Amino acid sequence: MIYDILDHTADLKVKIYGNSYTAIFQNSVITISDLIVDRKLLRPDFNKTIEIEKNTPDNILVNLLNDILFYMEYENVIYFSSKLDFTENRLQGGIFGSSIPDNAEYRNVIKAATYYDLKVNPEHGFAIVVFDI
Numbered sequence: 001m002i003y004d005i006l007d008h009t010a011d012l013k014v015k016i017y018g019n020s021y022t023a024i025f026q027n028s029v030i031t032i033s034d035l036i037v038d039r040k041l042l043r044p045d046f047n048k049t050i051e052i053e054k055n056t057p058d059n060i061l062v063n064l065l066n067d068i069l070f071y072m073e074y075e076n077v078i079y080f081s082s083k084l085d086f087t088e089n090r091l092q093g094g095i096f097g098s099s100i101p102d103n104a105e106y107r108n109v110i111k112a113a114t115y116y117d118l119k120v121n122p123e124h125g126f127a128i129v130v131f132d133i
Contacts (some may be wrong), residue, residue, distance in 0.1 A: 003031040005066045012108055012131040013117065021057050021086040024120060025064060029095060032065055033080035035108050035131070036072070042098035046077045050084075051092040057120045060091050061127060065113035068095070076100060108133055 006013040016031050018024035033039055039070045054060045077097040084093035098121070111132040119128040 002027040003034075005063060007126070008130065010133075011114070011116075012110065012133050014129055014131070016127045016128070016129060017125055018122060019125050020122050021120070022084055025061065025084050025091055026082050028061060028065060028127065028129070029050065029068065029079060029082040029084075032068055032110065032113075032131075033078050036106060037100060037104045038107070038111060039080050041101050041104050042078065042080050044078075044081060044096040045099060046075075046097040047108055048079070048097070049093070049094050050095055051090070053090045055089060057086070057089065058115070058118055060086075061120055061129065062113045064091065064117060065129065065131075069110060069112065071097070072100070082086065105111060 003014050003016045016027050019029045034074055052060050052063050068079050079095040079097035081096040114129045114130050114132050
């Protein structure tokens, strides 16, 4: 498993595994989609080139996850896979998504990725993200 759900009182807290920033960012795309719907129902019908440049990897991670939520809300596409590259506070690459099938049951309704308790620590092999639900 590339993530674990952690105990949290009101929101959804996850530990995403990865031994590099790139791995954490790629696994976060998989994680958010899996938290929302069963990824087995999804087929890569859409792709999008992304580029995010922020002053810290923490900001990049939150921005990436919130962008995925934005695309889901406004394009009705959930991005569930990626090929990304991270260098010096810049993330670029492609994300791959699917229309949400009519028969999909939502596992969680995620409003946003937050900065609360956020940790991005590839040296220890993980990131912690809290989602507002």
